[in-house]
Amino acid sequence: MCTDTIINRHLFQGKYGLLNMDEQKIIQVEQLKYEYPQSDGHLALNNLSVSINAGEWVAIIGHNGSGKSTFAKSLNGLLDLQSGSVMIDDLPLALDTVWSIRKKIGMVFQNPDNQFVGATVEDDVAFGLENQGVPRPEMIERVQEAVKRVGMLDYLKREPSRLSGGQKQRVALAGIIAQQPEILILDEATSMLDPKGREEVLATIHKLKQETNMTVLSITHDIDEAASADRIIILDNGQVYDQGTPADIFAYGQRLLDLGLDVPYPEKLKAALNKLQIEMPTDYLTTERMVDYLWTLHSKM
Amino acid sequence: MNKLILGRYIPGDSILHRMDPRAKLLASFYYIGIIFLARTWQAYALLLVFTLVLIGISKIKLDFFIKGVKPLLWLILFTVLLQIFFTRGGHVYWQWGFLSLTQYGLINGAYIFMRFVLIIFMSTLLTLTTPPLSLADAIESILKPLKVVHFPVYEVALMLSIALRFVPTLMDETTKIMDAQRARGVDFGEGNLFQQMKAIVPILIPLFVSSFNRADDLATAMEARGYQGGEGRSKYRILKWRTKDTVAFILMGLLTIALIFLR
Numbered sequence A: 001m002c003t004d005t006i007i008n009r010h011l012f013q014g015k016y017g018l019l020n021m022d023e024q025k026i027i028q029v030e031q032l033k034y035e036y037p038q039s040d041g042h043l044a045l046n047n048l049s050v051s052i053n054a055g056e057w058v059a060i061i062g063h064n065g066s067g068k069s070t071f072a073k074s075l076n077g078l079l080d081l082q083s084g085s086v087m088i089d090d091l092p093l094a095l096d097t098v099w100s101i102r103k104k105i106g107m108v109f110q111n112p113d114n115q116f117v118g119a120t121v122e123d124d125v126a127f128g129l130e131n132q133g134v135p136r137p138e139m140i141e142r143v144q145e146a147v148k149r150v151g152m153l154d155y156l157k158r159e160p161s162r163l164s165g166g167q168k169q170r171v172a173l174a175g176i177i178a179q180q181p182e183i184l185i186l187d188e189a190t191s192m193l194d195p196k197g198r199e200e201v202l203a204t205i206h207k208l209k210q211e212t213n214m215t216v217l218s219i220t221h222d223i224d225e226a227a228s229a230d231r232i233i234i235l236d237n238g239q240v241y242d243q244g245t246p247a248d249i250f251a252y253g254q255r256l257l258d259l260g261l262d263v264p265y266p267e268k269l270k271a272a273l274n275k276l277q278i279e280m281p282t283d284y285l286t287t288e289r290m291v292d293y294l295w296t297l298h299s300k301m
Numbered sequence B: 001m002n003k004l005i006l007g008r009y010i011p012g013d014s015i016l017h018r019m020d021p022r023a024k025l026l027a028s029f030y031y032i033g034i035i036f037l038a039r040t041w042q043a044y045a046l047l048l049v050f051t052l053v054l055i056g057i058s059k060i061k062l063d064f065f066i067k068g069v070k071p072l073l074w075l076i077l078f079t080v081l082l083q084i085f086f087t088r089g090g091h092v093y094w095q096w097g098f099l100s101l102t103q104y105g106l107i108n109g110a111y112i113f114m115r116f117v118l119i120i121f122m123s124t125l126l127t128l129t130t131p132p133l134s135l136a137d138a139i140e141s142i143l144k145p146l147k148v149v150h151f152p153v154y155e156v157a158l159m160l161s162i163a164l165r166f167v168p169t170l171m172d173e174t175t176k177i178m179d180a181q182r183a184r185g186v187d188f189g190e191g192n193l194f195q196q197m198k199a200i201v202p203i204l205i206p207l208f209v210s211s212f213n214r215a216d217d218l219a220t221a222m223e224a225r226g227y228q229g230g231e232g233r234s235k236y237r238i239l240k241w242r243t244k245d246t247v248a249f250i251l252m253g254l255l256t257i258a259l260i261f262l263r
């Protein structure tokens, strides 16, 4: 329905940023191409270009195999790109800058177990600092501070086998906080957690974002998580399929489903109500706003 | 299985628990070395008393140490019997063909038995009072001089600590895979040896595959956190050599002198 308006708006705004030149672009990638070895010419990243502003919270969605993880890994040189350029905080990614860039980017991955390097919580949080050669007294301070931020101070000496998945992910976050990066990338960091663990981790991330104003890049299949972002980028076949505010994106309805993506519950409800000839607003409503909308405008008392 | 590898360390607060793991490791090895100096019953008596005093200090029940002997019981018995029946000399109590029971045979048998017990007690004491991770740290620190010949000391230590950290994870996984197989009707520990071995294969293969995936993930995570080998890294966990560690070595020295006198 409103595809044209969205595209128009994008043209008008010049694909984000042209209107507000003062905003600093912290991530800028151009024409990324990547093909995994032994993948018979299938491009995991196919001319992907995108830029992200400092302090922005961006959610990246897309169906399985659309290139989300590959994109994340290309940002800090975990992959050897075939072509294209990556610019992080005005530093072009190259052989001699890759270590400084990795300092600027903290990544949390999907599997809580497979990123826990240290033998205990404190050891794991210290791992990144050890890699940077931070002197021990400073390290101890930063570890304490970071572990406190994620509310795991009581677990300093615990081994990972005695932590829940959510706790392990919070430790992973602490490891990143200790490193004080500018960018936080979450690659489905909450997808293996139970609802409680997911909530804890998300709350920690939100708090962190508020306190440090980090740039957050969150890859997710959880559409409700994506709904709280400033901007959503849809990847498809290694390319940016579209991007926009959550309200814009979720208004696509059927098109999202065609892309193999889920639609938030209020959107589904809206579509169903539309079918019943009940007039609904076209922009995205969160669950609460939907409830408000329904009981204020449609309740017949 | 869990008990075998991990149930070893018994948390405590004794002076032995608090010693530097390097000191403990070196002193234990040294002690095992000087056990071979003992040639008289007085010397063995001294060593036994010394060991029992250490066990007393550790505040760990003697049961744990005796349990440590049990798995090696057959080996000990076999060696001791060999000594008893094949050593000649001194008074002959009994003889049958090439087998004989002599005074020296009995004495030697008793000594060998004592040696086994002392060595097992001491190494058990080391593992019961030292967490595996501290042992890994100690090994790293002791091997440090090998850096001169380009031995990757730091990498080996990291490998050791990661291996230790993943033991419980892989145990869990093994249990899960076995349960999944059981749910499909596989019986473990049934049938003849060949059948039992065959039942292991469907456990090992998924375990292998998942370990490789884990290793791959872990390597990515480590690189993302700026890991670039041992050079230029600082250390969070450090070992501290204190007076009590030096004292331990002085004690070992005194013990050596005593053993030499008691020869």
Ligand SMILES: Nc1ncnc2c1ncn2[C@@H]1O[C@H](COP(=O)(O)OP(=O)(O)OP(=O)(O)O)[C@@H](O)[C@H]1O
Pocket: A036, A037, A038, A039, A042, A043, A044, A062, A063, A064, A065, A066, A067, A068, A069, A070, A071
């Ligand atoms: N190690 C690999 N070797 C070969 N091909 C790979 C490898 N990893 C990913 N691919 C391929 O690259 C493409 C992009 O994969 P990627 O992991 O980036 O997807 P994704 O969007 O993160 O998917 P998911 O939602 O499942 O995590 C897919 O077609 C995938 O099959």
Ligand SMILES: [Mg+2]
Pocket: A068, A069, A070, A187
């Ligand atoms: Mg992925």
